[in-house]
Amino acid sequence: MIQPQPESPARPEDAMMNAADLRALQAPLKQSYRDNPAAARIPARAVGRIEPGRIVCHIDKPHGTITAGLHAAVGGDGTLACSGDMLLEALIACAGVTLSAVATAMGVSLTGGTITAEATWDARGTLAIDRAAPVGITDLTLRFDLDTTADAATLERLIATTERYCVILQTLRNPPVVTTVLA
Incomplete structure (x- = not known):
């Protein structure tokens, strides 16, 4: 009987990786950045939403919303992210x-x-x-x-x-x- 082969991980971070795998994954990126240095300047962005009447900031991320608030040392209750x-x-x-x-x-x-x-x-x-x-x-x-x-x-x-x-x-x-x- 032929055993089904496990699917390859969809994301590199899910795969077990050795040095050769990592080099193969990054080689085309490195070459692209050598050929076009401007392409290596990666923009980063985060947006926070304030909530009227509360001392919090909501940061929406693909994996969920993080709500930051005051640290306990400055008046928070310790339940929100600092x-x-x-x-x-x-x-x-x-x-x-x-x-x-x-x-x-x-x-x-x-x-x-x-x-x-x-x-x-x-x-x-x-x-x-x-x-x-x-x-x-x-x-x-x-x-x-x-x-x-x-x-x-x-x-x-x-x-x-x-x-x-x-x-x-x-x-x-x-x-x-x-x-x-x-x-």
């Missing part, structure tokens, strides 16, 4: 995907692991209690705890390469020019 936490989540998501791609390209076998982002911010700044208190995150640590048999030198190179190519980490280290516009 934008500071979302920043850390974006960082670990980007670092995790980048690390996985770099490990795959390097042939480093990962059997699991965690990435933790921890930060500190001073509520006195955001509550306008003390003008000398900073507004925003002042200390951030990104910790990798990886399950692997790779040696220390390989892990050092893996982390350094991940840091180099993680979009969110590089954005935090080298902030963009930010413009605000009232439409």
Whole structure:
């Protein structure tokens, strides 16, 4: 009896991937960007909706709506997403995907692991209690705890390469020019 073959995953992130698979997936993209550097400038956009009478912001995403609200340290009840936490989540998501791609390209076998982002911010700044208190995150640590048999030198190179190519980490280290516009 012929056994049915499993279907190929529709999305690259669903497939088990090795270095050759990753290179094959990315090769046409890399060539396209070499041939047309302007095509490599990818626009990013997010839109938030305010809700009259509430201190919230709704962000509609393909996988659902995220509702952000005040952090408990500044009057929230802790049930809504906090934008500071979302920043850390974006960082670990980007670092995790980048690390996985770099490990795959390097042939480093990962059997699991965690990435933790921890930060500190001073509520006195955001509550306008003390003008000398900073507004925003002042200390951030990104910790990798990886399950692997790779040696220390390989892990050092893996982390350094991940840091180099993680979009969110590089954005935090080298902030963009930010413009605000009232439409």
